[in-house]
Amino acid sequence: MTPAKFRQSFPSHRICHALTALACLISASFSLTSDAEELLHWKDTWVRSMPPGAQVSAAYGMLMNHSDTTVTLSTVSSDISGAAEIHEVIADGGQRRMVRLTSIDIAPHETLVLESGSRHIMLLDIAAPPVEGDFVEICAITAAGTRACDQAPVKRQNTAQQDTYTNHH
Ligand SMILES: [Cu+2]
Numbered sequence: 204m205t206p207a208k209f210r211q212s213f214p215s216h217r218i219c220h221a222l223t224a225l226a227c228l229i230s231a232s233f234s235l236t237s238d239a240e241e242l243l244h245w246k247d248t249w250v251r252s253m254p255p256g257a258q259v260s261a262a263y264g265m266l267m268n269h270s271d272t273t274v275t276l277s278t279v280s281s282d283i284s285g286a287a288e289i290h291e292v293i294a295d296g297g298q299r300r301m302v303r304l305t306s307i308d309i310a311p312h313e314t315l316v317l318e319s320g321s322r323h324i325m326l327l328d329i330a331a332p333p334v335e336g337d338f339v340e341i342c343a344i345t346a347a348g349t350r351a352c353d354q355a356p357v358k359r360q361n362t363a364q365q366d367t368y369t370n371h372h
Pocket of ligand 1: 290301323324325
């Protein structure tokens with residue numbers, strides 16, 4: 204009885220092992236698929252018009268995560284700036300000042316809002332000041348390497364928002 208039981212357990216163990224390996228393969232291919240399907244979409248992007256001689260500008264808009272996984276935004280760029288940074292406005296005593304963010308996590312189906320006076324994209328070392336009517340390509344690059352780009356129209360910022368910006372640099 205005992206040896207028979209023992210012999211029986213061996214093949215069933217092997218089947219179990221094979222199933223585990225298969226499950227591993229399936230879950231591995233699933234995680235690869237979800238990385239490749241990080242779905243980021245821009246909405247309502249715009250870039251602030253700047254006077255001649257300006258070396259910085261800012262970009263705003265909404266970045267929507269349409270995937271079922273958290274997406275980490277790690278880099279931003281534009282086709283008019285030598286560099287771009289993600290900034291956040293924070294209260295520092297009675298003052299408001301900007302800090303640079305190295306990354307932002309966007310939860311599944313959540314939208315990251317980039318707006319004046321809050322989180323925004325700072326365009327640094329710009330080749331030529333953006334003029335109303337122009338379009339600037341804005342790109343968001345995730346930690347996994349996914350790129351989401353959009354052609355953002357250049358617009359004039361209203362006076363209330365201008366004050367916030369002037370306090371920045
Ligand atoms: Cu800034």
